[in-house]
Amino acid sequence: MFRDGPIEGIVIRELKRYADDRGWLMELFRTDEISEEYVPVMTYVSLTRPGVARGPHEHMDQADYFCFAGPSDFKVYLWDNRAESPTYGNRMAFVAGESNPSLVIVPKKVVHAYRNVGSEDGLVINCPNRLFKGEGKKEPVDEVRYENDPKSPYRLD
Numbered sequence: 001m002f003r004d005g006p007i008e009g010i011v012i013r014e015l016k017r018y019a020d021d022r023g024w025l026m027e028l029f030r031t032d033e034i035s036e037e038y039v040p041v042m043t044y045v046s047l048t049r050p051g052v053a054r055g056p057h058e059h060m061d062q063a064d065y066f067c068f069a070g071p072s073d074f075k076v077y078l079w080d081n082r083a084e085s086p087t088y089g090n091r092m093a094f095v096a097g098e099s100n101p102s103l104v105i106v107p108k109k110v111v112h113a114y115r116n117v118g119s120e121d122g123l124v125i126n127c128p129n130r131l132f133k134g135e136g137k138k139e140p141v142d143e144v145r146y147e148n149d150p151k152s153p154y155r156l157d
Contacts, residue, residue, distance in 0.1 A: 001151050003144040005090035007080040011038075011105035012094070015069055026101065028067045029127055031144045038063050038105050040127030047123055048074070054124075055113025056154035057145045062130040064106040066114075070098030072122025079154055093157075097122060111146065111154050 013033075017024040029040060050072070058081060066072050078092045081096060081116050095117065096102035106112045116122045146152040 002091040006083050007078055007090050008087045010091040013103040015036055015101035015103055038129050042131055043127045045125045047121050048118055050116050053115035057113050057143050058111040059108050059142045062128050062142045065127040067125040068096035069101045071088045072116050072118030072120050073097035073099050074114040076115045077113045081111045082109045
């Protein structure tokens with residue numbers, strides 16, 4: 001059903017480390033480098049253990065703004081599930097994290113997942129453009145989950 005290829009609207013940008021003898025600094029977000037529709041409204045960090053995956057899932061109204069900076073590496077999976085998209089049916093997979101620090105913007109309705117493929121706990125920072133559970137956490141979670149669906153076409157290798 002899905003074929004390998006680029007997905008319209010996906011932004012992948014190298015995160016640059018500015019290092020000196022104290023350590024390093026990395027810019028994750030700048031308003032002069034992002035479309036207004038993806039401007040974050042909150043930020044969270046998650047820890048994922050080696051071998052563990054998060055997703056696949058999609059959001060109906062939320063775009064994710066992932067920062068994979070390390071520690072550890074993650075295999076990122078994307079599937080274009082938007083019938084109106086010129087790249088509908090395309091899938092992508094790549095490694096991001098310690099060995100390839102990357103910013104990944106995932107538009108709404110693009111199914112996504114990531115797996116920690118390293119040997120240590122890994123951190124991922126997300127700066128989505130919608131509040132989790134809405135204002136005051138009073139709305140349903142904007143997420144369609146596929147990870148426990150045995151008939152799901154969204155497969156991680």
